[in-house]
Amino acid sequence: MEMWIGDLLADASPPEKPKFKSPLVLIHGLWTGSWCWRPWATHFANLGWECWAINFRGRFETERRAALKRLQFQDCVEDLKRVIRSAGFPPVLVAHSLGGVVAQKAAEDEKISALILLSCLPSREIQMATPPLRRNLRLKYAPLIFLRRPFCLEEKDFRRLWLASVPQGRHADILGRMVPESSYLVREFLDRRAEIDPKRIRCPVLVVGGSEDRVVPAASLREVAQSLRADLKEYPDHGHWVMGETGGDVIVRDIHRWLVQKLGEGILLAEFSEQQ
Secondary structure, eight states: OEEEETTEEEEEEOOSSOOBSSOEEEEOOTTOOGGGGHHHHHHHHHTTOOEEEEOOTTSSSSSHHHHHHHOOHHHHHHHHHHHHHHSSSOOEEEEETHHHHHHHHHHHHSOOSEEEEESOOOOTTSOOOOOHHHHHHHHHTHHHHHHTOOBOOOHHHHHHHTSTTSOGGGHHHHHHHOOOBOHHHHHHHHHTOOOOOGGGOOSOEEEEEETTOSSSOHHHHHHHHHHHTOEEEEETTOOSOGGGSTTHHHHHHHHHHHHHHHHGGGGBOHHHHTTO
């Protein structure tokens, strides 16, 4: 169901039997919105989590292109901070791709219970060569980035990179929901401009990704995990769009178990804590 958090629109998935104090804040990446989380939000809600799948600006306004022309990385960080502060208990952030970098920046200043990073590219301080496929994207879309125009990736590029491990039968639905993206955010993604201070992130962190990710290679995920002193779960045969790939329910259960083990009774609502 729709839920407004300040001036941001979110999709809320309430659990039938609430078990946890923290809501899960689900944070999308480029060219997508809250809709990309629907399968996972359903799985998490069935496990007792309340889910807020947020939309960054440019996904819901009447004048979307105008919002996207102005939208910059720091705007997303500030919007996420306001979402975090609206929660009655420090939330768990679950973030995909560039959303993972936004989540890390917000976590530097805000109190959260845990941070889950899916297919998250390294930030600026991690010295790694840019993979050729991402470098090719930078060259191909440089004119649009220079002109600061919101744009979509061509379908063939999104299929080849983002959806490489998603069953073909699901491609049409995903591609039909793609939205133009802020050129500022695309540049942030391709150039890795954000700097993260791992010492300021004081919550448990889990890095999740696929061995077949063509956007953020497995070696990059390992560097992210090492930088943050995080736990790492790497899944064979999975790519960049882990939320829509076959076997996503297994990953959800793994994340759920990790959260319960890391956060213990402190995350449980009183009636469930008394049963332990």
